[in-house]
Amino acid sequence: MSTSSPNTNSQNISPRHGHVFSPESRAYFAWLEGKLDDGALNQRESGKHFPQTVGGLKDPLAPDDVLSAAPPPDGKIASAGQLTGAFLDQPGDHWQKHEVRSGESLPVSWNFTANHPARRWEYFITNEDWDCNKVLSRAQFGAKPFYTVENKWQPFWKYPNELMPPSPTEHDVPLPTREGYHALVAIYVVADTGMAFYQVIDLDFKKPDEVERPDAPTDLKASDITNKQVKLTWNPATGPYPIDFYRITRNGTSTVDIKEPLTEWIDRSVAAETLYEYFICAVDVRGNFSMPSRAVQVRTPAEDGAPTAPLNLHSMGQTSTSISLMWGASTGSAPIENYLIFRDGQEVKSVSGNQTSVDDTGLTSDTIYQYSVKALDLNGKLSLPSNVLSVKTLSGSGQDPAWELNAKYEIGARVSHSGRIWRCIQAHISYAPGWAPGEGGNVLWVQTT
Known part of the structure; x- marks a missing residue:
């Protein structure tokens, strides 16, 4: 069983497992502004079973899941206790917010670059009388989540496919009754580690008579994806007043306005092997904006049609004679047939295209190895290599080894x-x-x- 967690030291390799990208979380807004890099965006991780304060607890539904690590302390919930992104814990009402209404459903989309079996997603919201000028603490939230999505298959090692969440994973979260500014904490709880991922979403609850806006466009889809273009289509929106145009936003920046009744657009300004996120709002003739649609994420293929490079190669643990590796899946115009694993520049293993982890065994103790991974598709096209990962095996001596980072x-x-x-x-x-x-x-x- 793996007990890994993302890196809390920005100078080391980060697993970079996931984040909420729609509606933009506090961390995602910071990433768009350049305040967090890709690794820090996805490493909002701490122990599971919030609002507990200690680790070593069994899961109440699945006692065979890995025991919990300690959840983040009060005042460090938004950062998940990570040094990178500690500014996310600052109190105040200055955070960018999303306009919502009590009783409506908030579509929440998670992205995973290297996912784990999911036990559940939990959603907490601040109490009606919370004080935004105080740090986020357990006292600011209820004792239980107001909404939960749970996977009941157990033990987790018997149901790897059923528990593995797709990317993106989307939930329609019914909002409770609130007024004004409130903070929502979305938590992704992992089955095969002691950890969970924490994302804070800042919301501005409007009264029903304060908002007369169109419905959000539905069924936003990306198709005809090449290294030069992405085609978007969606269903028309309706509202109290006629729709004037649709505003498409790419990677947090407004891209184009499409006059109604058109419901498709081709983005011809994309680059090869690049991740893009799109969402769309409807704007009526009075200038009222709808809530954003569900976002879609796409990664454009390489210029020669080869698959994209595997993402975020990292170690899931090591012993004196073995190293466990994991990476994010590649994509391309043709299915991935194999992943090729390279150690110190030489190919040492090959696994099937639906496998994104491997154990490299028979190694020498107390030795540094360098790894990379390439993807091979059914057309025989080979991707560029993943990031290069340096990992050291543990000491094999009879004496107690010295404590080490990343062990x-x-x-x-x-x-x-x-x-x-x-x-x-x-x-x-x-x-x-x-x-x-x-x-x-x-x-x-x-x-x-």
């Missing part, structure tokens, strides 16, 4: 650190210096000598 530790493992010997009490991967023995609240290690 996989099981319960009972012993390490030396700061002149003392420590025993692991919670399985994890050491993704940040703050996870070292003796640091923080010592929820991972106990001193033995």
